[in-house]
Amino acid sequence: MSGPRHYCGVVGINAGHNVVADLQKALMIIQHRGQDSAGVSVFDGNVINTVKDAGLVQIALPKERIENIQGQVGIGHVRYATTGGKGAMNAQPMTMTTVFGMIALAHNGDLTNYQKLKTVYMGQGAVFQTDSDTELIINLLSRRMGQDQDPVKAIKAVMSEIDGAYALALMINGRLFGIRDPLGIRPLIIGKLDDGYMICSESSAVYSLGGEIVRDVMPGEVVEITQDSFKSYAPTTRCAYAHCFFEWVYFARPDSIIDGCEVYNVRKNIGRVLAREHPADVDLVMPIPDSGRAHAIGFSIESGIPYEEGFMKNRFADRTFIMPDQATREKAVSNKMIPIKSTVDGKRILIIDDSIVRGTTLKKLVHMLRDAGAKEVHVRVGSPPIIAPCFYGIDMKNREQFIANKHTVDEIREIIGADSLGYISIEGVIEAIGLSGSDLCLACVNAKYPTKIEGEEHRYQTRLTDLK
Amino acid sequence: MSGPRHYCGVVGINAGHNVVADLQKALMIIQHRGQDSAGVSVFDGNVINTVKDAGLVQIALPKERIENIQGQVGIGHVRYATTGGKGAMNAQPMTMTTVFGMIALAHNGDLTNYQKLKTVYMGQGAVFQTDSDTELIINLLSRRMGQDQDPVKAIKAVMSEIDGAYALALMINGRLFGIRDPLGIRPLIIGKLDDGYMICSESSAVYSLGGEIVRDVMPGEVVEITQDSFKSYAPTTRCAYAHCFFEWVYFARPDSIIDGCEVYNVRKNIGRVLAREHPADVDLVMPIPDSGRAHAIGFSIESGIPYEEGFMKNRFADRTFIMPDQATREKAVSNKMIPIKSTVDGKRILIIDDSIVRGTTLKKLVHMLRDAGAKEVHVRVGSPPIIAPCFYGIDMKNREQFIANKHTVDEIREIIGADSLGYISIEGVIEAIGLSGSDLCLACVNAKYPTKIEGEEHRYQTRLTDLK
């Protein structure tokens, strides 16, 4: 609810039929990963054609434009605009014409050495039309392919240059590749369709197309997706995973399975862990719709405290989500969430939110519950205190914005006006996910970055891509 | 979810400040009662000014137009377009200039003798620009006021002419009235604000403006709303209530209290009753989001069967709600609801829907659950089988559309593909609401109409408005 925003989602399909409608459907399924622009690129046997524009999938990819393109291989992208603007100009996939043909790229993530590489490369005569690291990746790729005609070799070479988080759907003419960064920070999964194969940021899109999950793309792996199969070009050695733990806590759809762990289950587990770590003597546990329901069910099951729907969410105010600035978003909260008086009045209530960035939304909700007659309001939070910026594709780059950086838990409790406040521990959230803590990126809650970040403590002193 | 659609919602405010923003906010709260057009009319001390247009409140009442009008007395309306079109032309409030000044009217309901009265009145020279019974009511009112200058007498006289369901917010120049039909079929409630009073279709709008509920407008009552108080012109005698039971089952917001019964509680009770009337040996009970959650929680509490969220709803597909035709709506279901595989797979599942009109949506959902691995799918329905049309303001006028009219419960079960199917009984739903069955309109489930309807069985042989 009050959590951070995400950057992007990608999809790529190679099948025995025109895949445009499938790409569109998949993008609607991962629409939560970006609402500012959407686009698809398909290879028609000759060239790559692209339709992309600002807005939700339904707006950006209207029937009359989508009908004009077709192809059995294609990629798609939904984008959350950070700086720069939401315009059509920044929509992806980005396409380029090279001596080897056309390249289309859809990118989810953030390169940490983007500025450095860009400067170096510009010094060699390269020019850039955008501020997007996607454009840099295509430039690097094109240069590498000039040195070695083999796309896979070129991709590997580019991967040895770039740092950070990236999940890529890449098309070189009619060849489709899925690429995941060496630590697997951003998710990417392989699916099998009736007459083809696909890659996507989230597994739900695979199901929505009637397909089956094959497996996650491995960290550092390049997979070439064909109509009949897929071919893996894995890293020769590996020594580390760093899956973003926030995908499970907040970003991904509940029905997605990421690196083997289903999001809905993880969220229920978080509720269970919270019930053990921060029990409370309350009358009922309430979710903050829609993102907090699984957490609350888990807490209810573990604690035996009844689960109730105590907030009425106004679905017509849901446009809030696409309101650009924080101020507008917060102002919209009071129209969006209304307590159900009879559920709340005279009760001791516990609510669970997925995370706290600034705390402003939560403060409003607590006050609304009190106004509606709640005797006590207890807050539990499904992620540990956020204290450090994310450089891997999440829109929380500014340390100043984190309330947990400036205040103790008790101070935060007082600011938001709760009777008690409990964050899940780092150990707790690791347990809830069920993977090893060393396989997760927890940088935003423990300030230890999995890749080298100038001026920050990082887990690995060498560039990860060197670790072969 | 698969239930019928509603017509309209109304609001009226008289307060010590410019009420335009309050009207707008209240309309956003009752937006679920109509998404096709919205409008507000305010009296500026001299004339009534109106802003209205097609679309959601945010679209129809944009800042730049709303800023141009002001007044301390005003009414508002949201509308669900049935036949005729969604255009700006049909938006309410409807306003007219008469010899007594300006009249503005916002109407929720349906007059059952509209065509008859219109024909009679046209025979006397009246002309009509629309097919709306709202226009007829204003015409009748104007004529009555010509005979007797007193607005209340005129209103009463009109009420003795018209039959059917109506909840009206009426402004005659700067005087504001709330009017409810003699059986109280459609809801209307009085609220007290900091510096004024209001009427509205649903109590949640009162809370959203920081006010307190005073009481429901009584069946057949006219209330004049002033800044300091309200004055009641009650019917001298009364002998019947006929509150639409569907308001609790499906239409109204969970957080609204209608005729003393909170909607959320009624829905939980429905779940409890269903658990007793149609128990099931299943692993978990799942709501159909968003409307079915309270039902499912009630079933879970009564039965002890765990409550789980097993459907993921795509909020970006929520535009479905404003899709005009049935076909488009149904096609959109599969993008909108996706089962969470881990919750569903291998389980015996019970889902609760609020009602079944055609059954097509439910059929899709059952199949989706089976595809996701559900071992058994049991369906419970929060209203008795719908078998008769509604003539009181709900968009289900055609007997042919009701699956329960053509099939037995077991046939319906087979059609939708469920392992078991249980409708709540008429007695059960009466118990869940907590009012006397004779005080409810249950015509759509028992075919006994509270007012005289040509060709239908009706509870009262004389016109109800004669029952003084």
Place this chain on the structure above:
Amino acid sequence: MSGPRHYCGVVGINAGHNVVADLQKALMIIQHRGQDSAGVSVFDGNVINTVKDAGLVQIALPKERIENIQGQVGIGHVRYATTGGKGAMNAQPMTMTTVFGMIALAHNGDLTNYQKLKTVYMGQGAVFQTDSDTELIINLLSRRMGQDQDPVKAIKAVMSEIDGAYALALMINGRLFGIRDPLGIRPLIIGKLDDGYMICSESSAVYSLGGEIVRDVMPGEVVEITQDSFKSYAPTTRCAYAHCFFEWVYFARPDSIIDGCEVYNVRKNIGRVLAREHPADVDLVMPIPDSGRAHAIGFSIESGIPYEEGFMKNRFADRTFIMPDQATREKAVSNKMIPIKSTVDGKRILIIDDSIVRGTTLKKLVHMLRDAGAKEVHVRVGSPPIIAPCFYGIDMKNREQFIANKHTVDEIREIIGADSLGYISIEGVIEAIGLSGSDLCLACVNAKYPTKIEGEEHRYQTRLTDLK
């Protein structure tokens, strides 16, 4: 150019084919008479269906909406919004349902006793949804038809009640009537098509549909237009014409023939007369595009002074025409008209404008010519000084706006910065038109109104409609 704005244009067609496209085409031809809204109503054999909206014909009547209606009888309307707004709500034709069926009306003109009649009629119980005299006419008509079933008698009765200027296209179910006020102030002409007949404000629309002009509707005449012919219900006596002289000077299209006189010819004659009344020793005569060309050609022919195009008009700035307020319009002039330096530089120039209301635009043009090097700038005006308001359908109701009311010709010359200024005389413009002066309405230039206007001098002391 700097002249007043017009109200409306009407059309009606009865033919052996679906007339929707013809109505649309005719409205495009008379689009200059109103750009704020457009609409068509057609009778499909059963009911009258209407499509109307704000905007130019192309915008208001889009293909997808127009395709949904059809009929062999129909009317259309283009409207210039004065007060009140340009919204879809005020678009015409206006339609009403009465006991006799459906009525649709398209109106060009202004009733001078509108407020009086409205008040009287409201006293009898009538209600009004708009501030439009069109609504009043339909109400009166409906009432009269209640007394006497014959439409023609009812129309005649209404004509005996209303005063002012009106040209009407009226449909009563499938019967089509053309009606012109008793003085013939606004134009209305009958045309013959291949398989039908039509009426229209301007003859050019008849030609554009491949038809032939039959004759003008006579003052006070009602014509019923059928597929095979038309039937005239003429006034039994008549004693006066008062055709608005401004239709020839400015409003109508050059290619239209109004009451026997072709507009283009009249305008050339005006130029000739001006050359005689106000000769000038100049190097060249220049039109102000586009409206002044015929005037300038006439002046050139009569005087022997060369005609040159010295203003370049920016067609992309032509949207000026649909800019609502005077200020915006004036500001736009300098982008819209640019002198051609080579034509103008060092020359003594004479320009002709059709009329002067405020004089602001003309002042700008004179200055622009001087800036471009003109040695002298002489101005001739194609209408006498405008000194009195129009109550017959032209948007110049406020005496204060007329520069000729506050200043002598020489003062005006100084204000606009011209070397000489000559208005055509009243006699001159009468000569140019070629009709008798007593058959023209010259009220705006001689302040003598053809109908009774409270507080104004009028030519006829009794109501004209009484003059039988």
Place this chain on the structure above:
Amino acid sequence: MSGPRHYCGVVGINAGHNVVADLQKALMIIQHRGQDSAGVSVFDGNVINTVKDAGLVQIALPKERIENIQGQVGIGHVRYATTGGKGAMNAQPMTMTTVFGMIALAHNGDLTNYQKLKTVYMGQGAVFQTDSDTELIINLLSRRMGQDQDPVKAIKAVMSEIDGAYALALMINGRLFGIRDPLGIRPLIIGKLDDGYMICSESSAVYSLGGEIVRDVMPGEVVEITQDSFKSYAPTTRCAYAHCFFEWVYFARPDSIIDGCEVYNVRKNIGRVLAREHPADVDLVMPIPDSGRAHAIGFSIESGIPYEEGFMKNRFADRTFIMPDQATREKAVSNKMIPIKSTVDGKRILIIDDSIVRGTTLKKLVHMLRDAGAKEVHVRVGSPPIIAPCFYGIDMKNREQFIANKHTVDEIREIIGADSLGYISIEGVIEAIGLSGSDLCLACVNAKYPTKIEGEEHRYQTRLTDLK
């Protein structure tokens, strides 16, 4: 009227104030050179900011976006979309970030060796996001600047690589350059403003900003525009001019002065020449509005035959101009032009069109005149028969489309239905312009190309840029 379409227009300003509004105004003045997209780029002292979008200047550069950028140096562009689409993506100026800072480029023309250069350069690793030669020029420029930091040297180096027609407004960070191809095919002029200097495709824009013409940019010249002056980097030697003669005949505004010759005067001269080359015994000479007026005035003066406006042009149908395809445009003609019957009826008429590409529009006009009663219709054409494609920036690349390629003049006369048809001779049009024929590009009428074109006869066997 029936002539070819143009590509683009450019402007660049360096002045002592924020130039955004001036750029916008200048673009509106040259809007006729491209209506599909518009854009401006300004340097704010630090970076270059750009606003550009599809549509007319008024649409593409709305107030709210224009207000957000500012700078004292800037360039602008209007674009006519050929293939590829009209979308925002193809709007100019195009901007790039290089190691030397930001580059913005606005381009009017066509590179004849674009594909060849692009292929070569891609072979060296360059990638291209568009099919636009503008992108190629920036790439070349960036590479050259990497070799030699001096912008002027880099520009000169690029000019030695590229062939064809180009008039460029170029910004490298805050430095502004105007560049014209070595033959001066496309126009570009230098103007002096109150507090700055500018370059523009047409001189009218200079006047519209209150400035004075300084001189045309010379063929092959690079000028750097500063606030106080401009600095010329002329080619060391030159041997040829090849100004596109069509700029005078059809493209440019009448009030523009190109390479010393005013367009309006040239067009009058064309009329005079036609009167001598192809005299006719007719009653009147009529222009085809709006482009043909000057031609007709010239013909009238030379021949003594009266000039009349015989076509009424519907300004509301003027959107035709922005209709994309030929078919739609032709269909729109009949709504757009209507003969004035009284002028035409019974007369022998001569009309002058600027050029004939396909002849379809002209055929319609001739028929319309006959239908309106013209006894004879004679056609004169202001350019010689078009027989060869243009490779220098005009949208007539397909030889098949030219009627004069397939038919003799007499056949064309018969096809269009005229009584006589006369094209101006090549010598005649040269005389009318007043420059030497060897200084003009007449390739589309004599098939002799000024630069080397594969498979075509060309005047110069070596690359022109080698001729130093």
